[in-house]
Amino acid sequence: MSTLPVAVDAMGGDHAPERNIAAAVAAASEGANVLLVGDPDRLGDDHGLPVHPASEVIPMDADPATAVRRYKDSSVVRCAELVRDGVASSMLSAGNTGAAMASSLLRMGRIKGIARPAIAIPFPVDGRHPCVLLDCGANAECQPEWLVQFGQMGAVYSRVRFGIDQPRVGVLTIGEEAGKGNSLVKETVALMEAGGWEDACGAVYGGNIEGRDLMVDVAEVAVCDGFTGNVVLKSLEGGVGSALDRIRAAMQATPEAAAAAAILEPYLDPVFDVLDVNNTGSALLLGVRGVSMISHGSSSVHALTRGIHTAESMVAEGIVEQLRDIVGS
Amino acid sequence: MSTLPVAVDAMGGDHAPERNIAAAVAAASEGANVLLVGDPDRLGDDHGLPVHPASEVIPMDADPATAVRRYKDSSVVRCAELVRDGVASSMLSAGNTGAAMASSLLRMGRIKGIARPAIAIPFPVDGRHPCVLLDCGANAECQPEWLVQFGQMGAVYSRVRFGIDQPRVGVLTIGEEAGKGNSLVKETVALMEAGGWEDACGAVYGGNIEGRDLMVDVAEVAVCDGFTGNVVLKSLEGGVGSALDRIRAAMQATPEAAAAAAILEPYLDPVFDVLDVNNTGSALLLGVRGVSMISHGSSSVHALTRGIHTAESMVAEGIVEQLRDIVGS
Numbered sequence: 001m002s003t004l005p006v007a008v009d010a011m012g013g014d015h016a017p018e019r020n021i022a023a024a025v026a027a028a029s030e031g032a033n034v035l036l037v038g039d040p041d042r043l044g045d046d047h048g049l050p051v052h053p054a055s056e057v058i059p060m061d062a063d064p065a066t067a068v069r070r071y072k073d074s075s076v077v078r079c080a081e082l083v084r085d086g087v088a089s090s091m092l093s094a095g096n097t098g099a100a101m102a103s104s105l106l107r108m109g110r111i112k113g114i115a116r117p118a119i120a121i122p123f124p125v126d127g128r129h130p131c132v133l134l135d136c137g138a139n140a141e142c143q144p145e146w147l148v149q150f151g152q153m154g155a156v157y158s159r160v161r162f163g164i165d166q167p168r169v170g171v172l173t174i175g176e177e178a179g180k181g182n183s184l185v186k187e188t189v190a191l192m193e194a195g196g197w198e199d200a201c202g203a204v205y206g207g208n209i210e211g212r213d214l215m216v217d218v219a220e221v222a223v224c225d226g227f228t229g230n231v232v233l234k235s236l237e238g239g240v241g242s243a244l245d246r247i248r249a250a251m252q253a254t255p256e257a258a259a260a261a262a263i264l265e266p267y268l269d270p271v272f273d274v275l276d277v278n279n280t281g282s283a284l285l286l287g288v289r290g291v292s293m294i295s296h297g298s299s300s301v302h303a304l305t306r307g308i309h310t311a312e313s314m315v316a317e318g319i320v321e322q323l324r325d326i327v328g329s
Numbered sequence: 330m331s332t333l334p335v336a337v338d339a340m341g342g343d344h345a346p347e348r349n350i351a352a353a354v355a356a357a358s359e360g361a362n363v364l365l366v367g368d369p370d371r372l373g374d375d376h377g378l379p380v381h382p383a384s385e386v387i388p389m390d391a392d393p394a395t396a397v398r399r400y401k402d403s404s405v406v407r408c409a410e411l412v413r414d415g416v417a418s419s420m421l422s423a424g425n426t427g428a429a430m431a432s433s434l435l436r437m438g439r440i441k442g443i444a445r446p447a448i449a450i451p452f453p454v455d456g457r458h459p460c461v462l463l464d465c466g467a468n469a470e471c472q473p474e475w476l477v478q479f480g481q482m483g484a485v486y487s488r489v490r491f492g493i494d495q496p497r498v499g500v501l502t503i504g505e506e507a508g509k510g511n512s513l514v515k516e517t518v519a520l521m522e523a524g525g526w527e528d529a530c531g532a533v534y535g536g537n538i539e540g541r542d543l544m545v546d547v548a549e550v551a552v553c554d555g556f557t558g559n560v561v562l563k564s565l566e567g568g569v570g571s572a573l574d575r576i577r578a579a580m581q582a583t584p585e586a587a588a589a590a591a592i593l594e595p596y597l598d599p600v601f602d603v604l605d606v607n608n609t610g611s612a613l614l615l616g617v618r619g620v621s622m623i624s625h626g627s628s629s630v631h632a633l634t635r636g637i638h639t640a641e642s643m644v645a646e647g648i649v650e651q652l653r654d655i656v657g658s
Contacts, residue, residue: 061506063506098504123568126571126574126575137503140503140509140510140511141511141512172560173556173560174466174469174555174556174559174560174563175427176390177390177392179392180469181469181556182469182470182554182556183470185556210560210563210567211559211560211561211562211563211564211565211566211567212563212564212566212567212570213567214564214567214568215567215568215571216567216571224560225511226503227502227503227510227511227514227557228556228557228560230503230540231501231502231503231539231540231553231557231560231561232540232560232561232564233540234503234539234540234541235540235541235543235561235564235565236540236564236565236568237540237541238539238540238541238542238543238544238545239452239543239544239565239568239569240568240569240572241541242454242455242544242545243569243572243573243604244572245455246455246600246603246604247576247597247600250593250596250597250599250600251593251596251597253596254596256592257592257593257596259592260589260590260592260593261589261593263585263586263588263589264579264580264586264589264590264593267579267580267582267583267586268576268579268580270579271575271576271579274575275572275575
């Protein structure tokens with residue numbers, strides 16, 4: 001295949017460039033076409049992958065909007081430019097999330113007719129397809145019309161990525177009954193109930209859903225403003241992470257416990273793998289003119305490798321074109 | 330001691346009245362003074378506890394404000410009246426949360442000078458005192474001044490309940506850096522940074538905190554609007570619950586796994602106990618003129634028993650008087 005490569009921001013993340021390189025090598029060995037973007041001196045050439053040079057790195061704590069203007073030769077900005085210029089098919093960054101978002105938006109641009117891009121993250125659901133939550137942080141304050149469009153984009157993503165034909169789109173709020181929530185939710189629910197938005201994207205309106213429904217089989221897509229979504233995301237990551245830490249520690253409390261834990265390892269490791277935030281796949285920024293995957297700074301090599309494969313498959317499925325044709329104008 | 334009894338809404342909750350009675354009996358056997366409130370015919374008298382009659386029950390899904398007006402002889406409304414009238418020291422309900430809140434607010438009234446009551450919930454922190462999050466759902470839309478006052482009330486609660494002398498009060502938002510968040514958060518942070526609010530309540534301003542910080546040792550109090558707090562609460566309950574379910578299921582997957590799991594039981598049960606939402610203590614509605622504990626509908630007998638003891642201890646510590654003197658006007 002002569003597909004374009006995934007541009008991997010080799011310098012972004014808590015364990016860059018080592019993990020980024022390892023993930024790129026692993027993905028390449030599994031058939032992915034990968035282009036590393038970063039400082040050639042720091043990346044070396046043992047990996048055997050092509051490198052696109054970028055001399056700067058946006059610090060993890062830099063202000064995104066100003067950083068994109070200031071670090072013009074940064075690895076993440078260059079990644080977005082490679083997608084814009086048709087040199088790369090897509091990009092993945094585990095660096096400063098805001099900077100990855102701002103680079104993608106400023107360099108690739110929005111899909112025409114899409115008011116605001118949104119960060120979509122699949123939450124694991126036991127025995128079912130994940131529930132995609134959006135917006136997980138691109139827009140701290142939202143208009144009701146944007147949330148309806150997030151629902152459309154989430155429905156397209158749910159179908160393209162997880163094969164769901166009629167994804168149920170719910171509005172994340174604080175009670176199942178109609179009329180519950182803040183004014184943004186109430187106005188969004190009114191727009192969703194009025195209908196018409198679901199036809200083209202193949203969604204089914206799923207009504208109000210609560211936080212406790214995110215990880216059970218209630219809806220395939222949940223929409224909320226980016227403030228709420230980001231707080232929920234971080235709370236779940238922290239809360240589930242803290243629960244797993246406690247359980248793991250208790251299982252090593254004595255030699256007797258550790259011996260029993262060793263027997264359980266093959267049963268529990270797959271569960272921990274699904275639940276551990278450092279192993280989860282990457283977020284996808286929906287609504288920009290390119291596939292932009294955003295990974296945790298602490299991502300494992302495995303998670304980054306998965307993210308590269310997801311980027312390739314989203315390009316192959318034409319997610320951007322589908323969003324343009326179905327949701328855009 | 331001649332303390333007044335805790336009025337227990339015997340009819341509210343998914344397993345009422347059986348669990349409520351069992352919890353009341355258990356708490357009484359441990360020294361608590363308990364008054365059951367509900368339908369005497371349904372409660373019987375095997376329990377040996379005093380009963381205050383109430384002929385109605387507010388359904389779990391009824392609209393709170395109208396239900397309190399309509400079901401004037403409901404168990405939860407009668408509980409709040411018993412506190413107002415000085416017959417009970419405090420109340421506990423596992424029924425319709427909104428109705429418990431509305432009954433408390435409408436019958437007991439607000440503490441003078443407190444703009445809005447807030448639901449305070451302690452989140453478990455490994456090896457440390459819990460982090461109290463408020464508001465967990467009393468006010469879907471908030472003003473920045475209310476959030477500052479939630480911080481003051483949370484600080485008093487943290488000191489009175491958990492003995493924290495200088496609780497760190499943080500603002501829940503979507504980034505650690507100043508300037509992150511929605512407009513409510515930004516205005517709240519400006520007020521908190523201006524200072525003056527911490528002196529009387531003994532708090533220390535803890536800056537921005539993220540969702541992932543709630544269950545680690547970063548702050549003793551976190552404030553947010555009731556929409557965000559309720560979504561976070563439900564998400565954490567659902568997410569941690571789903572994680573525990575998966576882990577428990579994997580540990581019973583084969584006889585070999587189950588045998589190892591049996592060895593681990595004494596190590597893991599205390600951890601599951603802390604993390605299981607049905608075992609957690611009750612929420613406290615801060616800012617009304619009485620101690621009103623609100624429990625999950627699905628609470629275990631153990632959790633309800635704890636809630637009754639917490640109600641008694643909050644009365645003994647004078648939480649309402651302290652909130653009045655320190656935060657009220």
